[in-house]
Amino acid sequence: MKKSHDPFKEFPQDEVRSAIRSGIIQAKEHSNTKHIKVGHWRRKATYALSCVAAVFAILLGSSYYSPALANSLSHIPIIGSIFGNSDIVGLQRAQENGLINEIGETQTINGISVTLNEILYDQNNITIGLLIESEKYLEPDYFGSGMDYTINGKLPSNSTGSYGEEKLSSTTRTAIQEINITEEMPEKFELGLILRGENGEKWYFTTPVKKITDIYKIPVYHTQSVDGLNLTVTEISYSETGLSIAYESSEEEVDFDLSRGGYIEFLVVDQDGNEITGRSGGVSGERVKDRIVFKSNKQFDPVGSPVTELTITPYLVIPSSGGGVEIDENGEEKELELKGDSIKSVEFDSFKVNIPQ
Amino acid sequence: MKHNPNTVQRAIDGDVEAFEELLFKEEKMLYYKALSYVRKKEDALDAIQETAYNAFLAIKQLRNPEYFSTWLFRILIRECYRLLRERDQVFPYENSELLKKLDQKQDEEIESFHLSEALSRLNSSYQTSIILFYYHDLSIKDISEIMEVPVGTVKTNLRRAKKKLKSELERSYQLNEKVT
Numbered sequence: 001m002k003k004s005h006d007p008f009k010e011f012p013q014d015e016v017r018s019a020i021r022s023g024i025i026q027a028k029e030h031s032n033t034k035h036i037k038v039g040h041w042r043r044k045a046t047y048a049l050s051c052v053a054a055v056f057a058i059l060l061g062s063s064y065y066s067p068a069l070a071n072s073l074s075h076i077p078i079i080g081s082i083f084g085n086s087d088i089v090g091l092q093r094a095q096e097n098g099l100i101n102e103i104g105e106t107q108t109i110n111g112i113s114v115t116l117n118e119i120l121y122d123q124n125n126i127t128i129g130l131l132i133e134s135e136k137y138l139e140p141d142y143f144g145s146g147m148d149y150t151i152n153g154k155l156p157s158n159s160t161g162s163y164g165e166e167k168l169s170s171t172t173r174t175a176i177q178e179i180n181i182t183e184e185m186p187e188k189f190e191l192g193l194i195l196r197g198e199n200g201e202k203w204y205f206t207t208p209v210k211k212i213t214d215i216y217k218i219p220v221y222h223t224q225s226v227d228g229l230n231l232t233v234t235e236i237s238y239s240e241t242g243l244s245i246a247y248e249s250s251e252e253e254v255d256f257d258l259s260r261g262g263y264i265e266f267l268v269v270d271q272d273g274n275e276i277t278g279r280s281g282g283v284s285g286e287r288v289k290d291r292i293v294f295k296s297n298k299q300f301d302p303v304g305s306p307v308t309e310l311t312i313t314p315y316l317v318i319p320s321s322g323g324g325v326e327i328d329e330n331g332e333e334k335e336l337e338l339k340g341d342s343i344k345s346v347e348f349d350s351f352k353v354n355i356p357q
Numbered sequence: 358m359k360h361n362p363n364t365v366q367r368a369i370d371g372d373v374e375a376f377e378e379l380l381f382k383e384e385k386m387l388y389y390k391a392l393s394y395v396r397k398k399e400d401a402l403d404a405i406q407e408t409a410y411n412a413f414l415a416i417k418q419l420r421n422p423e424y425f426s427t428w429l430f431r432i433l434i435r436e437c438y439r440l441l442r443e444r445d446q447v448f449p450y451e452n453s454e455l456l457k458k459l460d461q462k463q464d465e466e467i468e469s470f471h472l473s474e475a476l477s478r479l480n481s482s483y484q485t486s487i488i489l490f491y492y493h494d495l496s497i498k499d500i501s502e503i504m505e506v507p508v509g510t511v512k513t514n515l516r517r518a519k520k521k522l523k524s525e526l527e528r529s530y531q532l533n534e535k536v537t
Contacts, residue, residue, distance in 0.1 A: 012398065016388050019402045020380045023409025024373060153444045155403070194443065200505075204443065 082117050082129030082174050088279070089301040090242040091127065091176075094120045097240050099212050109201040111135035116193065116205045122241040123181065123215045124299045125161070128193065130175040137170050142198045147177045150192030156184055180297070187211045215239045220353060224314075226346040228252055229260050231314055236353055243268070243276060243300040245312065250293045260343060261285065261294035263316045268300055271309040277301045307355050314348035365422035376416065380409055383426065387433060394437035394448055407436040434495070435503045438485070447481060448488045475525035483518035486511055 081102075084095035094100050099120060106115040115131040128147065132138075146163025149156070161179040168174060177193075188210035195203045217237045224231055228251055235246045245268075249261030256262075262285055268276040278300050285294035303310070360379055367375035380387070387408065391401035412432050419428055441447060476484055485504060489495045490511075497515075501508045 011385055011388060012402075013384065015398075015402055016384045016405060017381060019406040020377065020384065020387075020409045023406040023411075024377060024380075024413050027410045027413035028373065150443070192443065202439075 082131065082176065083120065083127070086176065089277075090122070090124075090240075090279075091120065093302055094122070094212075094241045099240060101207075101209065103205075103207055105205060105207075107203050107205070109203060110197070110199065112138070112197060112201060114195055114203045116207070119191070119207065119209055120241065121209045121211045122239055123211070123237045124242055124244050124297060125181060126179040126185075126191065126209060128177040128179075130177065130195070132165075132173045132175060134171050138173075139198065140165070140167070143175070143195055144198070146175070146195070147179075148194040148196075149179055150194075151184055151186075152189050153192060156182060212239060212241065216356075218353060218355070222351050224349055224351075226348055227344065229346055231261075231264065231348065233312070233314075233351075236310075238303060238355075240302060242279070242302050244297045245300070246295075246297050247314075248293065248295045250288075250291050252290055253292050256285070256287075256292060258343060259285070259292040259294075260316055260318075260346065261292060263318055263343075264294075264296075264314055265317050266298055267313040267315060269311050270303065270307045271311075272306075276303055276310070303355065305357075308357060310353045310355060311350050312353060313350040316343075316345050318343045318345060360422075360425055362422050365419075365425045368425075369416050369419055369422065371417070373413075376413060379425065380412075380429075383429060386426075386430075390430060391433055391437055394434065395440055396449060400440055404433060404436040404440055407439075408433045411436070431499060431502060434499075435505075438503050442481070445481070447476075447484045448493065471526060475522050478525060479518050479521060482506075482510075483514050483521070486514035487518045487522070490515055 081095050081100065083091035083100055086092070099122075101119045101121075103116045103118060106113050108114075112132065112134040115133075117129040117131050119129070120127045126149075132143070143163075143165070146161070149159070159179060159182065161177065163175065163177050165173050165175045188208065191207055191209045193205045193207075197203075215237055216239065217235055219235055220233045222233045229249065230251065231247060231249045233245060233247045237244050237246070245266055247264065247266075249264055251259055251261050253259045265278065268278070270276065278298060285292055287293075360382065364375045364378060368379055387405050388401055391404040391408075392398065395401055395404060408429070412429055415432070419425065438448070476487070479487070482504065486500060489500045489503065490497065495503070497508055497511045501511045504511065
């Protein structure tokens with residue numbers, strides 16, 4: 001039987017109810033916490049994922065205020081390059097090597113000026129530097145969990161990222177927004193950025209962005225299976241601004257709380273035993289039949305030219321604090337209770353990757 | 358009044374189940390209304406989610422429970438407007454219908470042909486004011502709330518937009534006469 005796709009002919013009751021419930025849940029969260037307005041893209045992702053029947057999805061490391069980013073912004077003198085003055089090595093390198101797209105566009109609403117200072121689009125993230133100046137004092141969480149974004153005018157189906165601010169004075173702050181790269185992003189596109197203020201202000205910027213060109217990719221396809229947990233590292237990519245490890249894991253498990261794939265991290269050392277510092281990298285996963293599959297790009301500081309070989313050791317970090325959110329097929333969100341004590345740790349083998357010179 | 362006043366009052370007092378029940382009763386209207394403005398299913402769902410979010414946060418300010426539906430749909434249209442504005446789009450309309458309401462007496466075929474072009478030359482505030490007022494039949498007060506501008510600004514938008522549209526359409530009509 002041919003299925004009609006005319007939105008005017010079919011009433012998608014389940015999806016409408018899911019959208020209503022999601023809106024209410026997030027409003028409740030907002031009322032209860034007051035300090036984090038859940039990002040629009042996360043709300044969007046909620047029902048985009050919920051319409052896939054029999055698939056449960058979990059988003060970790062989504063758009064939240066990031067203490068790590070805030071920390072990286074400390075000690076910034078009054079404005080020049082926000083990236084150049086941060087303590088994130090990749091951003092410093094990007095600034096030194098002229099890889100940053102300097103914008104400098106300012107928009108003022110209700111006496112609050114937001115300057116889109118600079119953007120970097122590399123293999124890991126689109127990173128945005130903002131300078132925010134206001135006539136009056138603003139609450140620390142005035143801009144909630146950071147920016148929403150569009151790709152060529154369209155909202156992404158889902159997104160992970162982080163947002164951090166550094167207060168320079170009672171009326172001036174800088175912010176770095178990181179948006180993790182997804183498959184939806186072309187090499188170059190029109191990026192729309194929306195920052196919302198607590199009093200309904202909306203700053204909207206659009207700017208063309210283009211991924212930096214000198215990104216080297218090394219196909220890896222290293223696979224190992226330990227205690228039923230399968231891990232495949234598919235690719236390593238690196239540039240002046242950082243290194244990333246793309247991997248996928250799967251495990252026969254139906255409970256996200258007990259699934260270990262989302263807790264995989266990597267220790268990376270070069271041929272001389274120097275550790276390459278890891279940064280972040282949200283992980284997203286979904287339940288496919290009786291398995292839970294996670295995919296992620298873990299991010300690291302850039303490697304220098306003397307590096308010829310990397311030894312990579314996967315390991316599990318079973319959390320003792322923090323948490324996540326599960327979104328079911330009805331769009332219902334549920335805070336995940338940590339079950340660290342019930343998770344059995346495993347040990348992976350190391351493997352080596354040669355870096356071509 | 359189509360909703361039980363007790364249910365509306367419970368929702369105003371913060372009862373989540375009552376609020377959800379009210380929105381579920383309006384679900385079809387919410388969906389088709391949103392769809393008529395934003396055209397795409399995903400965008401309509403997005404607008405509904407934003408509406409539920411903002412309505413839940415604002416319902417304590419609803420003073421007259423009997424106007425719950427009117428109040429809710431104002432929020433919905435405002436969210437549709439925000440969504441369209443983010444994408445540099447305007448509210449949809451039918452040329453012929455809009456022309457009738459603009460009370461133009463000249464040849465409709467020619468007018469309809471040029472109306473889109475004339476409208477596209479107006480700035481987006483003028484376009485939105487004209488389309489909402491003449492095509493979607495919203496009041497000036499509603500438009501001012503949706504566009505988040507004072508009532509006086511909407512009146513000025515309408516007056517100037519209508520004057521510009523008239524002169525553009527007359528110019529197009531004269532040009533067309535010369536060609537034919």
